[in-house]
Amino acid sequence: MRTVKPFSLFCALLFVGPVFAQAKKSASTPPVKTDQRRNLQAELEKELKLTEAQKKKWSEIIGRYRPKVKAVQDKYAPKLEELRKQMRTLSSQASGELKPTMDARRKELDAVLTPEQRKKKATLDAALKAAIQRRSGSGNQKR
Numbered sequence: 001m002r003t004v005k006p007f008s009l010f011c012a013l014l015f016v017g018p019v020f021a022q023a024k025k026s027a028s029t030p031p032v033k034t035d036q037r038r039n040l041q042a043e044l045e046k047e048l049k050l051t052e053a054q055k056k057k058w059s060e061i062i063g064r065y066r067p068k069v070k071a072v073q074d075k076y077a078p079k080l081e082e083l084r085k086q087m088r089t090l091s092s093q094a095s096g097e098l099k100p101t102m103d104a105r106r107k108e109l110d111a112v113l114t115p116e117q118r119k120k121k122a123t124l125d126a127a128l129k130a131a132i133q134r135r136s137g138s139g140n141q142k143r
Helices: 006-023 034-048 052-112 115-136
Strands: none
Touching: 034 052
């Protein structure tokens, strides 16, 4: 059986957090809001150093495809919302089931550390938790 290394878990949590944050949004919420989309487009235009003519052409092309993209998003939104609900339920169940095991493991791991190491580990744990909450946009929610 393969074990997950702490750094791999840390990386996975940083990337998975936004997925769960998106799952909390309703089906009517577009994946990327209009102002965010404009900011992304502006950043890309800046990085590519597009001319005004190129920017105009890009906007025309994006506008032409927007109805098709929205139609597909609207078509799948109800099913995606149902899947998000299922994911939240499964995630909650898995978390509840894992908690006693993770608590016992943490207690045994902490017993191996010196008091100074335990203090440093607590600081690192708090920083990781804060980073995960920032990434997932759930800073006010208990994990």
